[in-house]
Amino acid sequence: MCYSNDARPPLPPIQGGSTDDSDLILTSADGTRLGAYAARARTPTGAGVVVIPDPRGLHLFYKELVRRFAETGIDAIAVDYLVRTAGMGDRPEGFDFMTHIRQTTPEQVAADVRAGVDYLRSAAGGSVESVFTVGFCFGGAQSWRQTAAQPGLAGAIGLYGRPAVVRDAIPQMKAPLLLLIAGDDAATPREEFVRFEQELTQAGVPHKQVVYEGAPHSFFDRKFDGVWLGSMANLPAAALRQAVAEIEAMGFGTIWIGEAVGREPFAACALILSSTSQVAVATGIANIWVRDATAMINGARTLAEAWPGRFVLGIGVSHVPLVNARGHQYERPLTAMGAYLEAMENAPYRPPMPDPPPPVLLAALGVKMMQLARERTAGAHPYFVPVEHTLEARRILGGDPVLAPEQAVVFARNREGARKTGERYMKTYLNLENYCRNLERLGWSRDELEPPADDRIFDAVAAWGADEASASRVVT
Incomplete structure (x- = not known):
């Protein structure tokens, strides 16, 4: 089916x-x-x-x-x-x-x-x-x-x-x-x-x-296509309610929200779900180090029960400085994620199980984490990646699992204008080792990745130009 x-x-x-x-x-x-x-x-x-x-x-x-x-x-x-x-x-x-x-x-x-x-x-x-x-x-x-x-x-x-x-x-x-x-x-x-x-x-x-090209069976599905809120997630609650309602009215299928040092993600998702009527809401991502597996999956089950078919649980290992800053220890991420997924699968839950259960996506960059996403979850949500990574990810995942990569878009007609805004976005991620290692693996040198980064990497991770060109880049 x-x-x-x-x-x-x-x-x-x-x-x-x-x-x-x-x-x-x-x-x-x-x-x-x-x-x-x-x-x-x-x-x-x-x-x-x-x-x-x-x-x-x-x-x-x-x-x-x-x-x-x-x-x-x-x-x-x-x-x-x-x-x-x-x-x-x-x-x-x-x-x-x-x-x-x-x-x-x-x-x-x-x-x-x-x-x-x-x-x-x-x-x-x-x-x-x-x-x-x-x-x-x-x-x-x-x-x-x-x-x-x-x-x-x-x-x-x-x-x-x-x-x-x-x-x-x-x-x-x-x-x-x-x-x-x-x-x-x-x-x-x-x-x-x-x-x-x-x-x-x-x-x-x-x-x-x-x-x-590259599309799997059943590709005509907006469930995972949408908007990553970024700093919009930090709006006052009343303004956030209005913003997400407007995003839904524009026709986007999913609203993605991160964690880092913002609102607690499950509470934030409940706020968004209660302010909309059809759009799905996804964590991009919820950090596995800061809550145990039972808390993670039962939070997801609660939202999926209350809003059937509208919540997607994206989870990931985050990054060393973000994990350490919250008093946790980042180590052996692949092993930790495998054990975490097993613990989620076995977590007890006394309320009625949601139907359907919430899909789980992994924040996967490397080959082994992508393979784990293929074997144990509904798919992957890679972030700060070029098209080359998306092609590789689809080959690893195969045709059926979800692949929901983040794509940055800067509303500027030329590269000079795009870089004024885009460099602020890129600086955060080019200072995180996991992203840099992934881009090095795909062929970029450390010199190219040194903030503010050269034009080649900027163009690879951020779409800009006329509206038609940006739209074509996102669809492609």
Whole structure:
């Protein structure tokens, strides 16, 4: 399955908002009653989309995606095509989806999608003029199939679909296809899509393929993309509440907060979570030396229980001067982290366990810590790293674990202006040995790293320039 309970679709700029959104019961062409979720655009464009989920069905990710479409002027509905064997209602993360997928036929999916199309074309659904489909995982391939099954479809979009289950429908395809491909998708080799594109071309099917290099399966998820608060975290409480609400309204998926000598991180996260409604909050990072493993994981469990799916626990070994200044001893960080993770896993907790549990990320720079992140946690949150490190980290982690590197951005049009601000940011980190050793390992010399550092390292860790250039750097 593509998405966990805490996954969230990216937030586009909200144009006109949405009006009604609600759970529905539709009747398929074969008489099956199926669950659906729809949202109407406040300012409709005449376009509509039927969302074909992964096998989890109508869980929060797809309901929010439907609302996001409506907020951009596109009436939308998601349909649950596994209802015949799995029944209606929520499905847990451990749901045995393959048993039900094996019993699901393309004809059944097409009938259910048709019910969604008919709804969008009705007055209740917005009297949509142009209907598209978009699907994910198994639903991605089924979305492409709809151009052969649905009369008058305007187009079909699929993410993470498998060409093998679509190939027989190519001769009947009529509408354009958009193939959004994860470059590092372990489920489907790239060669499959090369062949698929050739077959579509030979059949005269209009299509476009976009490959997101290095992206894993299920990359369409804003859960970990967001803003690292930095010194904003030290605002007075009232101002901080207002600031994080504004950040959420801008569409960011996660607010990251550090520790160092600021607010206690779990208390700060509770303050932020209580001031927002959807955005996730992550520690970047909570220091393992200053609290025992039980205190760490139980603090995370408390937040995850109170705000389900919205808290991410980032932990790390911090740095010698920061640890020593608080009366603790920094030693054998890799060994200490391994033992700490084991202690967290075995920590007792009497209140109800949160569902889902909070994801744990490691502040990993070196190869061995990155390997530990791969083996024992949900992924890694590297800080003050160049693109070269991100590429190395993805190779070590593989396609599925989360990789959430920090990327500094300076709002300046030229390097001279960028350095005036950026050098203050860099000075702190270039005086910490862990960061310098990591950059040396990646090819920089100590002379290049001597504050204020040369242009090569400045450009490697900080994006600057025109808005388009900075945005491209962050996405890349």
